Amino acid sequence: MNRFDYIRPGSVAEAVAAASEAGAAYLAGGTNLLDLMKIGVVAPGKVIDITRLPGLDRIDWLEDGSVRIGAMVRNADLARNPAFSAAFPAVSEALLSGASPQLRNAATVGGNLMQETRCAYFQDPLSHCNRRAPGAGCDALEGHNRSHAVLGWTPSCIATHPSDFCVPLAALGAVVEIEGPDGSREVDLASLHELPGTDSAGGIALKHGEMITALRLPAEASAFAGHSRYLKLRERTSFAFALVSAAAMLRMEQETIAEARIALGAVAARPWRAAEAETFLKGKKAEPDAFAEAAQIALKEASPSGDNAFKITLATRVLTRALTLAAKGTPDRVPALPASVFTSSEGATAHA
Amino acid sequence: MTLSISLSVNGESLSVPLEDPRTTLLDLLREHIGLTGTKKGCDRGQCGACTVLLDGKRINACLTLAASVDGTDVTTIEGLATGDTLHPVQAAFIEHDGFQCGYCTPGQIMSAVGLLSEGDAGADPERIREGMSGNICRCAAYPGITAAVLDAQRRQSENEGTSA
Incomplete structure (x- = not known):
């Protein structure tokens, strides 16, 4: 160091x-x-x-029904906050599926948004990486890339954003509050992480010196509390990054989906909101065919960036299953294995 | 630039000069304070051998700057027993053979103490295994570790007069 x-x-x-x-x-x-x-x-x-800055470790419910979470709130504290987890159960499930208990006790809300990709070539200073050193090239393109992006990538960068927390947040329309040398501003969480371009590797859309001070979830985001799940496929049961993940949240009116919120994780350089699939499900009955078709729509523009075409099929299945689980209703308590495909066998199969 | 930090370690107030701001809490404990019970495994937050309680919560000491723990209360494996009387989690690890080589054990025990105080796991072995997932045991003593934590949880519940 x-x-x-x-x-x-x-x-x-x-x-x-x-x-x-x-x-x-x-x-x-x-x-x-x-x-x-x-x-x-x-x-x-x-x-x-910045961990001791006054006022940044609070969770405040605002008069308009929205909630403001200080950037220094620890991941574990947010996930266990009773009012928060009741209103946004998929966010709590996503938080509890990430990292380890020790890391969740230390890691903050702002830090989770700011975390870097786990692409092995980004993490190795001797490899070529456009994200780490613009213009250097990308060793992942011809390297070990089975876990890399299938959406929104370019040859400049095929890395994914590793956060679980950000996936349901993107679907729920979270807003990020930022302070910087030029004053305050806000940005939608769904566009906080820039996708790569023809000559740029993408990355966090903050200017030098800016810091995240808070995260807000709008009042309407809690309307999905009854039918919210996060499902995370990983290569071991716990303490692993997602290979693909999905947040599925439904607002039900009897058997009909009044509104859907969907985002995918570990498929792109940002948490990937699937707006077209959300629109497709609006007004549909909560049935397997509708969920399978919505998942196809969410992945229709996907393409492999390397040895990872299987991730497109996996993401389609994981999203179908997440929607199926969401339709069954949010469990009373976060499952023993949060977001795991090895629990919640209530009728959904691994090959939905 | 020499920093000076004050903290409580196992109930003892200490003031420590920090010549190098790169010093982690793990190195502070082992190299500066002489408490070598907290182990260095991966040094990257992946193995859990360095788990300590910071203001009562389990964290990885290897990913915590010593400078940032100024004014906090740290508990390490050395601070668990009361005289010759082991902490219930320590006793349960011995009783249930929750280790082989022992290198990960201080971290496992501190993590288990943190897990029990979080109160999420109850008597569910699946929740205990998930709650202990931040601690790797290279000898794979996991069945003994799970049994020890379950037993410690049961004893703690009995002492509190509630059923798990």
Whole structure:
């Protein structure tokens, strides 16, 4: 790890001022930043500890029914907050399916949004990576890429965003509050992570010195609480990143889907909201054929970026199954294995 | 730039100069304070050998900067027993053979103490296994570990006068 200056500012304004200098990085839970510093992927000259900034560790329910979550709220605290998990059960399930209990106790809401891709070539400073070093090329294109993107990729970058938390958030229309050298602004979570372009690798859409201060979920997002699931396929039962995942949330009126919210995880450089599939399900009966067709629609533009065509089939099945589980209703309690395909066998099969 | 931090470790107030801000909580405990019970495994938050309680919550000491724990309360494996009386989780690990080589054991035990205080697992072995998924055991003593945590959970519930 490189040497750095450690600074603990007393206010957001002080933090932003300190971060405006070149080579500065914000430190929150540290579970991603310190790891990246240890392996030499990032080397900030100044580390700005924002974990003690006043007011950023609160969950506030606003008068209009929306909820505002401070950026320094820890993942475990948010997932276990009774009011939050009752209103947004798929978000809690996604949080609890991510990382390990120790990491969830440290990792923050803001840090989860800011986390970097787990592409092995990004994580290896000796490999070529456009995301880490623009213009360097992409070793993943001809490398081990079975877990890489099948949507929204270009030859510039085929990495995926690794977050579970962000997947239901994108579907629920979450808004990210940002403070920076030029003042405050807001951005939709679904577009916080830029997709790669012809000559750009994409990445987080924050300007230098900006920090995430809060996340908001609109009041209408809690209308899906009764039929919300997150399903995460991974290569071991726990403590693994998703190979593909899906958040499926339905607002039911008797047997009819009044409104659907759908997003896929680990298929693109951002949590992938499937708006066309949502529209397709509106007004449909909650039946297997409708879910299977919605899943086909969600993946219709998918294409393999390497040795990963199987992920398109997997994502279609996982989404079909997530929708099937959502239609059955949110369980009273997050399952023993959150978001796992090995639980919740209530009629849904592994080959939906 | 020398920082100085104050913290409580196993109930003892300490003030420690930090010459290098790169020092992690794990290295602070082992190299500066001399508490070597907390182990360094992967040093990247993947194995759980360095698990300690920070203000009562289990975390990976390897991914925590020492500078950032100024003013906190840290509990390590050395702080669990009361004199010669083992903590119930320590006793349960011995009783149920919850280890072989022992290297991961301090982290396993601290993680189990954290799990029990979180109160989510109850008497469900599946929830206990999931709740202990941040701790790797290279000897694969997992059946003993699960049995030990279940037993410790049961004893804790009995002491609290409730059924698990």
